[in-house]
Amino acid sequence: MSAGFSTRAIHAGQEPEPVTGAVNVPIFQTSTYAQKGIGEHTGFEYARTQHPTRMALERCIADLEGGTHGFAFASGLAAIDTVMRLLEPGDHVVAGDDMYGGTFRLFDKVLSRYGLTFSYVDLRDTGSVRAAIGERTRLIYAETPTNPMMRLCDLGALGSIAAEAGVRLVVDNTFMSPYLQNPIAYGASIVLHSSTKYIGGHSDLVGGLVVTNDADVAGRLAFLQNSCGPVPGPQDCYLTLRSLKTLSVRMDRHCANAMEVATYLNQRSDIGTVNYPGLATFPQRELAGRQMRGFGGMISLDLGSLERARKLCAGVRVFTFAESLGGVESLLCHPVSMTHGSVPPERRAELGITDGLVRFSVGLEDVADLIADIEQALGQ
Numbered sequence: 001m002s003a004g005f006s007t008r009a010i011h012a013g014q015e016p017e018p019v020t021g022a023v024n025v026p027i028f029q030t031s032t033y034a035q036k037g038i039g040e041h042t043g044f045e046y047a048r049t050q051h052p053t054r055m056a057l058e059r060c061i062a063d064l065e066g067g068t069h070g071f072a073f074a075s076g077l078a079a080i081d082t083v084m085r086l087l088e089p090g091d092h093v094v095a096g097d098d099m100y101g102g103t104f105r106l107f108d109k110v111l112s113r114y115g116l117t118f119s120y121v122d123l124r125d126t127g128s129v130r131a132a133i134g135e136r137t138r139l140i141y142a143e144t145p146t147n148p149m150m151r152l153c154d155l156g157a158l159g160s161i162a163a164e165a166g167v168r169l170v171v172d173n174t175f176m177s178p179y180l181q182n183p184i185a186y187g188a189s190i191v192l193h194s195s196t197k198y199i200g201g202h203s204d205l206v207g208g209l210v211v212t213n214d215a216d217v218a219g220r221l222a223f224l225q226n227s228c229g230p231v232p233g234p235q236d237c238y239l240t241l242r243s244l245k246t247l248s249v250r251m252d253r254h255c256a257n258a259m260e261v262a263t264y265l266n267q268r269s270d271i272g273t274v275n276y277p278g279l280a281t282f283p284q285r286e287l288a289g290r291q292m293r294g295f296g297g298m299i300s301l302d303l304g305s306l307e308r309a310r311k312l313c314a315g316v317r318v319f320t321f322a323e324s325l326g327g328v329e330s331l332l333c334h335p336v337s338m339t340h341g342s343v344p345p346e347r348r349a350e351l352g353i354t355d356g357l358v359r360f361s362v363g364l365e366d367v368a369d370l371i372a373d374i375e376q377a378l379g380q
């Protein structure tokens with residue numbers, strides 16, 4: 001479809017169901033399908049391999065990311081794990097040095113045991129990226145903005161480096177969602193999401209999505225999805241599809257609320273740097289304007305001490321102190337003790353993930369209530 005984003009989110013891959021005309025894609029709660037005779041089936045044989053509710057979701061996300069093929073998984077990490085299984089033992093990955101702690105744990109503690117090697121570099125520095133690419137490099141793996149420091153990498157520059165070196169660029173687009181950023185347009189060949197976050201949007205499911213525009217990669221991902229079996233159930237596929245329909249309106253409000261909260265935090269004299277790509281003070285503000293269509297709902301900042309972070313986390317009443325992000329409700333997280341506990345302390349120190357760092361996922365509540373909540377928890 002060449003229609004606008006919201007139209008595609010509501011219709012792509014979601015034709016009315018042919019038997020009854022049901023407007024919503026049904027939850028096909030089945031594990032298998034009757035076959036007429038040997039070798040005679042409808043295209044659906046077994047639900048791990050093909051599933052109509054999942055297929056609708058996969059077609060919709062492929063369309064929204066500007067790719068040709070989509071794949072749904074039981075979690076974001078299952079999606080990442082499956083993408084990494086495209087590699088062979090001995091292959092090398094250049095990965096960002098600031099990324100979700102669970103992704104780092106998967107690379108460092110699990111996949112390295114199967115012969116994959118990783119170099120972690122600051123992806124803002126294209127010279128370091130080029131220098132890290134070697135004979136056996138197959139992938140550049142990027143998050144932008146990063147979790148939790150909100151650093152950006154230049155997708156167009158990384159896309160060109162990947163193309164020159166004959167390696168694939170993989171981008172975790174969880175923080176932006178397909179509404180705000182489409183890495184395939186900049187040269188990525190694989191984009192993935194933890195759909196647990198903005199795509200699901202209501203903190204009521206765990207899921208992962210992968211999109212590619214490469215038919216060879218798509219064939220191999222379909223094989224892995226079926227051979228390893230990390231698939232989501234039909235209820236979660238339905239909920240994810242339902243959530244996609246409102247992604248654009250939710251993201252607009254996330255962006256508007258986060259901009260106001262970030263501006264408030266930035267003007268407080270007792271808070272240092274506020275990491276939010278929409279602020280004029282954000283060092284990569286120009287790049288943000290170039291490759292993102294909005295600045296998202298995530299903010300991080302350093303309160304300077306564990307004591308102050310503890311006071312804020314214990315004091316908030318509208319924000320919920322919890323892991324995860326991207327839901328309608330605002331969440332507050334302390335990366336060192338929560339999402340990034342698996343990152344070694346030396347690396348955390350290098351990146352600025354200090355004991356005083358807190359991360360806000362700004363939700364869809366009335367923004368005045370969110371600001372008042374932070375103010376009462378921190379003190380004036």
Ligand SMILES: Cc1ncc(COP(=O)(O)O)c(C=O)c1O
Nearest residue numbers: 075076077100147174194196207
């Ligand atoms: C940027 C990012 N990628 C991937 C994941 C992993 O996704 P999941 O928790 O759905 O497995 C997360 C989870 O927090 C994340 O923040």
